[in-house]
Amino acid sequence: MKSQFGKKLKVLLVENNLVDRKVIIKMLSTSPYGHFDPKFASSLVEAFELLPKHKFDVVLLDLNVDDSKGLETLKKFHRRFPHLPVVVNTGSYQDDLGLKAITKGAQDYLIKGMYKSYSLVKSLYYAVERKRVEEELKNAYNKLQQTQIQLIQAEKMNVIGGLASGVAHEVKNPLATILYGVEYLENSLKTSDEKIVLTLDSIQEAAKSANNIIKGLLDFASLTNLKKTPENINTLIDQAIHLTRPQCERVSVHLEKNLQNDLPLIKIDRNRIQQVIVDLIVNAIYAMNNGGRLMIRTYGKKFSDQDVGWIDRRGRSFGQGDDVVVVDFEDTGPGIKDEYLIKIFDPFFTTRRAAGGIGLGLSIARTIMNSHGGIISLHNKTGGGARARLIFKANKKEPV
Amino acid sequence: MKKKKVLVIDDERGFTKMVKLNLEASGDYEVKIQNNSLDALQTAIEFQPDVILLDVIMPDLEGPDVVYQIKNNEVLKNTPVIFITANITREEVEAQEGYIGGHAFLAKPGSIDELIACIEKQIKSHP
Numbered sequence A: 001m002k003s004q005f006g007k008k009l010k011v012l013l014v015e016n017n018l019v020d021r022k023v024i025i026k027m028l029s030t031s032p033y034g035h036f037d038p039k040f041a042s043s044l045v046e047a048f049e050l051l052p053k054h055k056f057d058v059v060l061l062d063l064n065v066d067d068s069k070g071l072e073t074l075k076k077f078h079r080r081f082p083h084l085p086v087v088v089n090t091g092s093y094q095d096d097l098g099l100k101a102i103t104k105g106a107q108d109y110l111i112k113g114m115y116k117s118y119s120l121v122k123s124l125y126y127a128v129e130r131k132r133v134e135e136e137l138k139n140a141y142n143k144l145q146q147t148q149i150q151l152i153q154a155e156k157m158n159v160i161g162g163l164a165s166g167v168a169h170e171v172k173n174p175l176a177t178i179l180y181g182v183e184y185l186e187n188s189l190k191t192s193d194e195k196i197v198l199t200l201d202s203i204q205e206a207a208k209s210a211n212n213i214i215k216g217l218l219d220f221a222s223l224t225n226l227k228k229t230p231e232n233i234n235t236l237i238d239q240a241i242h243l244t245r246p247q248c249e250r251v252s253v254h255l256e257k258n259l260q261n262d263l264p265l266i267k268i269d270r271n272r273i274q275q276v277i278v279d280l281i282v283n284a285i286y287a288m289n290n291g292g293r294l295m296i297r298t299y300g301k302k303f304s305d306q307d308v309g310w311i312d313r314r315g316r317s318f319g320q321g322d323d324v325v326v327v328d329f330e331d332t333g334p335g336i337k338d339e340y341l342i343k344i345f346d347p348f349f350t351t352r353r354a355a356g357g358i359g360l361g362l363s364i365a366r367t368i369m370n371s372h373g374g375i376i377s378l379h380n381k382t383g384g385g386a387r388a389r390l391i392f393k394a395n396k397k398e399p400v
Numbered sequence B: 001m002k003k004k005k006v007l008v009i010d011d012e013r014g015f016t017k018m019v020k021l022n023l024e025a026s027g028d029y030e031v032k033i034q035n036n037s038l039d040a041l042q043t044a045i046e047f048q049p050d051v052i053l054l055d056v057i058m059p060d061l062e063g064p065d066v067v068y069q070i071k072n073n074e075v076l077k078n079t080p081v082i083f084i085t086a087n088i089t090r091e092e093v094e095a096q097e098g099y100i101g102g103h104a105f106l107a108k109p110g111s112i113d114e115l116i117a118c119i120e121k122q123i124k125s126h127p
Ligand SMILES: Nc1ncnc2c1ncn2[C@@H]1O[C@H](COP(=O)(O)OP(=O)(O)OP(=O)(O)O)[C@@H](O)[C@H]1O
Pocket: A279, A283, A284, A287, A331, A333, A334, A335, A336, A344, A345, A349, A350, A351, A352, A353, A356, A357, A358, A359, A360, A361, A362, A363, A386
């Protein structure tokens, strides 16, 4: 007879009592309401062995099996196979245990001896359906959460952008006064007293570094009007290498490049992207202040989600299989500590505070890349060192 | 040699004082300060400066309004004006080769040498 519930279910019965097994088998095989393909396990270990081998739709789980008792059984099960629908089948007349099982991830529960064929069948189909809905909800929730993260991020940028221009004006005025004041003192004192010279120099340095912070903030603010033109990224990289060459040589960082010849063009604001490239090179140089090797590579490829982690993928303007241009910066420095990995793109996060780092380099770079619909990521390489990666959408080839 | 007269119009009192100190220390300039842009025109008429340093954003009357008054005044209309402002960065000024909308610009903060060079250039080009 045709099943009331549609598809045939592959059921795993985790049950060590032979009598119970027989009862269940009988109910399932003779039920006119559903179609089942059952398999048995009498312990969790056995179940865990079977599960990866077959594509089960649902599990009927006795909580007391050979190697595990009570709710622990369900927890262990759920930890290993969180996506599989479970109906708990308790031996004892314990409704509260069954209810607890529901809060621990089971979709339904049955009490042995208290149900007939129809209830069992209904419960198994119900569990499958309920699990599907649950998973859908969970996915929707995850998506919502991701969107929220993006919104918060975007909001942060807006706030910073708005504040930046206001603050910049207010702060630069007193800075101008301080710097003119110092210059006046320097010129009029013409002293050789080292302490005074040192004091004046320090004031000047401090004011200049404050001014740099302001400049960084303004960079956030002025990202709205980008001038995008089709460019060959290799040209920009050559220029950036030229700009940073002296700094490389000072700390004996050996710079190598491997640039693909016939790269597709990308549509970018060249000054902004230049800034990103220089920032990444400078970061690598700082990470290798006892010397090392920086390899810059460019290549075209079809984008794959494997190219970057999901957190880096937000806001991109291309998808799986689209043509992209990738720039990799690989250094032989110490890499990034795991606990810092999630912070390095935050504004003002720096491990180089003492050496004058402001911590805006990467956060500005990310803002710039986002406003190009591109991706920036920074990870440790297996085998040591860090790899920064930029991914741009490739321009469609112009018909010749 | 006669000292060149510089009028500084900026609501930042500290800044104007420092401009005056620095320029006068060189011995080549006589500097007058006006911190209230509403009185800028009157002060300029009385002082007859060789060059005017002007802030862009000020309460009451903003820099461009002051320029408008100056350009429409028979006595002052040929006096060169240098905008000196915290609203733009040195890089932006350089990208525009020192001129924005036909006016010389200097970014705040900057150096005194830069300021003097700019003043001299403006005075020379407006005999
Ligand atoms: N190539 C790298 N290797 C190891 N750590 C890195 C590398 N690049 C960046 N980092 C880490 O990320 C932090 C943040 O970098 P970011 O460029 O944002 O700021 P910064 O370089 O410290 O300061 P700023 O760029 O504002 O002068 C650095 O302080 C450093 O700890």
